[in-house]
Amino acid sequence: xxxxxxxxxxxxxxxxxxxxxxxxxxxxxxxxxxxxxxxxxxxxxxxxxxxxxxxxxxxxxxxxxxxxxxxxxxxxxxxxxxxxxxxxxxxxxxxxxxxxxxxxxxxxxxxxxxxxxxxxxxxxxxxxxxxxxxxxxxxxxxxxxxxxxxxxxxxxx
Numbered sequence: 217x218x219x220x221x222x223x224x225x226x227x228x229x230x231x232x233x234x235x236x237x238x239x240x241x242x243x244x245x246x247x248x249x250x251x252x253x254x255x256x257x258x259x260x261x262x263x264x265x266x267x268x269x270x271x272x273x274x275x276x277x278x279x280x281x282x283x284x285x286x287x288x289x290x291x292x293x294x295x296x297x298x299x300x301x302x303x304x305x306x307x308x309x310x311x312x313x314x315x316x317x318x319x320x321x322x323x324x325x326x327x328x329x330x331x332x333x334x335x336x337x338x339x340x341x342x343x344x345x346x347x348x349x350x351x352x353x354x355x356x357x358x359x360x361x362x363x364x365x366x367x368x369x370x371x372x373x
Contacts, residue, residue: 250319250333258357258358259321263316266316271314272311282299282363286302287362287363288301289363313336315335318332319332328350330348331345331347332346348362
């Protein structure tokens with residue numbers, strides 16, 4: 217087989233693989249999810265408190281997890297700044313069995329972050345992902361300075 221024929225064969229295989237991947241629904245791609253990482257207790261508390269407040273429909277509780285000038289960056293919505301505005305966004309939310317899991321994290325003395333995925337109830341796969349940037353005064357509790365999330369669904373034309 218000549219170099220040209222091998223190149224054409226490889227390109228053909230790549231084209232077929234690309235076509236198959238393009239047709240793969242997002243639900244099957246989710247099987248390749250990143251594994252959970254264990255968080256230190258003081259970081260894990262932020263996620264568990266968020267879950268508890270969400271499940272209870274407690275907008276005040278969610279907002280209290282943020283710094284006074286925290287920023288909320290939700291999928292398909294403009295940025296929201298400040299506890300009062302964040303509380304207003306979550307007021308009236310129905311809540312539900314939110315489950316947050318960490319994929320990566322780092323924390324220094326006063327700055328940290330958590331990258332994670334979220335799902336509801338006993339769902340087999342994450343339906344979205346998030347990044348939480350954290351701040352704290354030396355020795356104080358971690359608070360969310362920014363929370364950005366997006367769902368895993370492909371945009372529909």
